[in-house]
Amino acid sequence: MTARHVWGWGLAEQALALDDVRPRVEPFFGEAAELTGASPRLPTPRVPVPEALKAFASASDEARVGHAMGKAYPERVRGFRGDFSSAPDLVATPANEAELLATFEAAAKLKLSVTPFGGGSSVVGGVEPKLGPGSNGTVSLDLSKFDRVLEVDSVSRLARVEAGVFGPALERQLAEHGLTLRHFPQSFEFSTLGGWIATRAGGHFATGPTHIDDLVHSVRMLAPRGVISTKSFPASGAAVDPNRLVIGSEGVLGVITEAWMRVRPRPAFRASASVQFSEYPAAVACVRELSQSGLSPANCRLLDPMEAMVNGVVFDGSSVLVLGFESASHSMKSAIDEALRITARHHGRCEAGAQLREGASERANDAGEAWRRSFLQGPYLQDALIRLGLVADTFETACTWSRFDALYAGVTGAMNEALQKQCGGGVVSCRFTHVYPDGPAPYFTFIGKGREGAELEQWQALKRAASDAVTAHGGTITHHHAVGRTHRPWYEREVPAPFLDVLRAAKKTLDPDALLNPGVLFD
Numbered sequence: 001m002t003a004r005h006v007w008g009w010g011l012a013e014q015a016l017a018l019d020d021v022r023p024r025v026e027p028f029f030g031e032a033a034e035l036t037g038a039s040p041r042l043p044t045p046r047v048p049v050p051e052a053l054k055a056f057a058s059a060s061d062e063a064r065v066g067h068a069m070g071k072a073y074p075e076r077v078r079g080f081r082g083d084f085s086s087a088p089d090l091v092a093t094p095a096n097e098a099e100l101l102a103t104f105e106a107a108a109k110l111k112l113s114v115t116p117f118g119g120g121s122s123v124v125g126g127v128e129p130k131l132g133p134g135s136n137g138t139v140s141l142d143l144s145k146f147d148r149v150l151e152v153d154s155v156s157r158l159a160r161v162e163a164g165v166f167g168p169a170l171e172r173q174l175a176e177h178g179l180t181l182r183h184f185p186q187s188f189e190f191s192t193l194g195g196w197i198a199t200r201a202g203g204h205f206a207t208g209p210t211h212i213d214d215l216v217h218s219v220r221m222l223a224p225r226g227v228i229s230t231k232s233f234p235a236s237g238a239a240v241d242p243n244r245l246v247i248g249s250e251g252v253l254g255v256i257t258e259a260w261m262r263v264r265p266r267p268a269f270r271a272s273a274s275v276q277f278s279e280y281p282a283a284v285a286c287v288r289e290l291s292q293s294g295l296s297p298a299n300c301r302l303l304d305p306m307e308a309m310v311n312g313v314v315f316d317g318s319s320v321l322v323l324g325f326e327s328a329s330h331s332m333k334s335a336i337d338e339a340l341r342i343t344a345r346h347h348g349r350c351e352a353g354a355q356l357r358e359g360a361s362e363r364a365n366d367a368g369e370a371w372r373r374s375f376l377q378g379p380y381l382q383d384a385l386i387r388l389g390l391v392a393d394t395f396e397t398a399c400t401w402s403r404f405d406a407l408y409a410g411v412t413g414a415m416n417e418a419l420q421k422q423c424g425g426g427v428v429s430c431r432f433t434h435v436y437p438d439g440p441a442p443y444f445t446f447i448g449k450g451r452e453g454a455e456l457e458q459w460q461a462l463k464r465a466a467s468d469a470v471t472a473h474g475g476t477i478t479h480h481h482a483v484g485r486t487h488r489p490w491y492e493r494e495v496p497a498p499f500l501d502v503l504r505a506a507k508k509t510l511d512p513d514a515l516l517n518p519g520v521l522f523d
Contacts, residue, residue: 006040007079008383009071010190016377021384024312028427029449032388038082040065045089047137050106056093057103057139063091067129067140070122071379072486073386073393074456080386088115088129088140095145097222097257103141104224107515111136114515116251118143118195119166121187123394124484125520126199126250132518143194146257149173158217158232159263163194163256179263183215185480186378194256200248202441202480206300206434207291211480213247215262221246223254223510232260245506250482251517252503253510265328270357271336272299272325275348276318280304281405283319284440286346288401290323291435293342295335299324300435307429307445321348331358385447391423391458392447395466397475400439407473408442414469415446415462422458423448434479441479485519492522 005012018034026032045059068087069075078084089112094100107114113132117140120127129138146164152174153159159174159181167188174180183203185191195201196212197219203210218230230242246256277283287302301322303313308320323339325332336354343350385392399407412428419426426448434441444466450458467490471477477490492500500522507514 004066004190005383006065007037007076008386009076009379014377014380016380016384018384018387021381021388024310025385025388025390025447028310028447029390032390034387035080035389035452037080037387040079040084041082042068042084042087045137047089047110047112049090050110052102052106053090053092056095056099057090058093059090064088064140067091067117067120067127067142070120070125070127072123072125072484073382073391073459075125075128076383076386077455077459086128086130089137091117091140091142093142093145100141100222100255100257103139104222104515107139108224108513111513112139112515113137113518114139114141115517116141116143116194116198116255118164118192118198119187119190121191121195122199122482122484124478124482124486126482126484126517128485130485130518132514135518141255143192143255143257146194150258152177152179152263154179156234157263158260160258160260161193162258163197164192166190166192174263175266178265180266181215181261181263182267183212193259193261197247197256197259198250199482200480201482202434205298206432207298207436208296209262210434213244216243216247217260217262219243219246219256219259221249221254221256224515225510225512226254228254228510248482250484250520252520252522253506253516255516267326267328268359269327269330269332270325271332271354273323273336273340273350273354274352275321275323275340275343275350276314277321277346277348278318279347280319282346283321283348284404286343286348287321287432287435287440289342289346290339291440292437293338295325295339297323297335297339298326300432302432302435302440304430306427307431310427310429310445310447332356333358386455389450389452389455390447391426391450391455391462392445393459393463394443394445395463395470396433396441396443396479396481397470397477398434398436398439398441398479399473399475403474404440404442407470407475410473411442411444411466411469411475414465415444418462418465419446419448422461423450425449442475443479483521488519488521 003012049057049059064087068084092103113135115129117127143164146162148162151160185201185203201212218232220229303320305317308314313320325335415428429445430442432440433443477487483491
């Protein structure tokens with residue numbers, strides 16, 4: 001496998017050429033010169049590798065640099081500058097649960113904090129090693145050796161999968177059985193099943209079973225003081241669902257080692273269309289009707305005019321709706337035809353008409369696949385913008401349809417004001433990543449010109465403005481990016497206070513020495 005980028009996203013060889021990126025941003029920000037990065041600098045380990053862990057742990061510079069941080073904007077900027085002061089003192093890579101438990105035991109004995117690390121794709125400060133109160137050092141716990149599909153129940157359409165498997169490897173193994181999890185977050189290539197479960201990731205489907213929550217059948221989590229292994233039932237009404245304690249726990253209660261997942265046959269029938277709207281409110285009303293129609297499109301992504309322009313889709317001020325349907329068993333023609341009738345009622349224009357693929361296997365040049373490849377390439381753009389000295393990031397939320405108009409106006413207004421103050425102006429755009437009958441999940445992007453050396457302070461002010469505006473207008477602090485450390489102040493205001501007490505009590509039971517992921521979700 002080609003080497004991973006040291007500080008940026010994905011594979012080093014896939015980094016975007018700046019000459020390809022400049023035409024997209026210079027019309028908004030003027031000529032952009034390339035900044036100079038620095039080689040990694042990291043501190044000497046505070047503790048040696050414990051004797052009990054030497055067979056599967058390392059304190060090499062390479063291992064420590066690769067586990068020093070996630071992929072949030074401030075982490076990438078620090079990495080670009082060569083600041084790897086957050087590097088763990090050692091990296092443990094257990095191959096089985098016995099070695100995982102040995103890591104817990106050594107960490108408790110030596111007072112080391114332990115941070116679970118899947119693919120390292122967190123954008124909310126969820127995998128950066130941190131010292132807990134009284135900690136002597138930090139351990140990054142790499143689950144990449146837990147990488148197999150262990151068992152497939154084709155009758156029940158279930159697969160038992162180890163938590164450290166990356167998205168592409170998971171899909172390759174399921175394809176041998178003609179199955180797919182069909183969960184494609186933007187981090188798909190560089191994130192793991194356990195990470196998806198721990199952070200309640202949002203995946204491929206714009207409607208229907210989109211969150212990983214919907215796909216988890218049962219789960220196994222090891223904690224320093226116990227094991228939570230839930231039973232295999234299609235559904236249960238037996239009190240509080242223990243799966244829900246594990247899903248979204250973000251590595252503070254235990255380490256997910258495997259899960260039974262709901263899988264499905266691979267799709268063979270597809271339909272897609274691209275629809276333009278002259279008026280954004282009409283486009284929003286159209287998507288609301290689609291979400292409440294029962295048609296359940298797999299793809300229902302609405303780009304506002306600025307989002308469409310920045311991404312080079314159209315330049316005439318139109319909003320663009322990307323629609324897609326898929327099935328393993330039957331034609332999607334009637335579904336796409338009905339969807340286009342709905343868009344026409346809202347004055348949407350689909351000049352190319354619907355594209356149908358029926359009874360064919362997935363191909364790289366399929367329209368849906370082309371969109372997915374572009375989607376997966378998105379995080380590489382942020383690296384290029386950092387190199388060009390721009391402050392660029394995304395944030396997402398979800399709200400009810402009745403609140404969306406006020407949220408959209410309030411958030412874009414607050415961000416334009418903050419960008420003017422921090423950067424002398426900038427760009428704010430929005431797309432829907434997912435839609436529900438009761439509301440959309442808007443995903444915002446902001447870009448402004450950085451002041452060299454002050455980018456982190458600018459980002460912090462912009463991120464605070466975004467989070468304050470989202471919560472002030474009735475949105476959740478995160479729809480699918482998780483809480484981590486970045487979103488924790490707003491999460492604490494959003495969640496009922498007694499529930500946080502329940503989570504703290506669960507941590508005291510499962511992790512009494514507070515080894516795991518200090519500072520994530522709560523103190």
